[in-house]
Amino acid sequence: MIRRRTLALALVSLLLAAVPACRDNPDESDPSPSSVPFSIETRASATPPDDLVRSTRTVEITEGESAAITFVTLRPPTDPETPAATLEDTVTIRFAAGLDRGAAGVEIYDSTEQRKRDFSFSLNNPDLPRGFAHTIESMRPGEIRRAQIPWRLGYGENGRGEIPPSTDLIFAVELVSID
Numbered sequence: 001m002i003r004r005r006t007l008a009l010a011l012v013s014l015l016l017a018a019v020p021a022c023r024d025n026p027d028e029s030d031p032s033p034s035s036v037p038f039s040i041e042t043r044a045s046a047t048p049p050d051d052l053v054r055s056t057r058t059v060e061i062t063e064g065e066s067a068a069i070t071f072v073t074l075r076p077p078t079d080p081e082t083p084a085a086t087l088e089d090t091v092t093i094r095f096a097a098g099l100d101r102g103a104a105g106v107e108i109y110d111s112t113e114q115r116k117r118d119f120s121f122s123l124n125n126p127d128l129p130r131g132f133a134h135t136i137e138s139m140r141p142g143e144i145r146r147a148q149i150p151w152r153l154g155y156g157e158n159g160r161g162e163i164p165p166s167t168d169l170i171f172a173v174e175l176v177s178i179d
Helices: 002-024 040-045 130-136
Strands: 054-062 065-075 090-100 106-111 119-122 144-149 169-178
Touching (some): 040 090, 040 106, 040 144, 040 169, 054 130, 090 130, 130 144
Antiparallel strands (some): 065 144, 090 106, 090 119, 144 169
């Protein structure tokens, strides 16, 4: 009887010692700032830090006429050795699309967060803004880019739906996979 009691006390002591250690680890549902990742909408809306390298990609609009997409890589690819997306690929992405309102900031008009699902499509789909496809071109899975697309590579001088004519676009894109 004494042995059982000693064993039980030892077990209780071990369990009590383990409880504080468990409390030090945040619960998966803990919404503290350190456990909440930046959303793709936040990445589109926020101005990227100045210390990130800006790149441009010039795209021909018509013979002798072109426009440049400016983008910054917010997160490098998961594996830089994997093949990059080409304009012939079908891809799955997470994205946020916004209207560039200048000093007023970015107004998000569409995103995979709003749709509650990732978006899969062919990069050579003619219904896409050309600048959007060229933003994803050369990305690798896991990479996140934020791009400013001039209106001439967006929806043009006519606009489309809720997108006014001659409006520059902002996209944040995470390449999930090349399918």
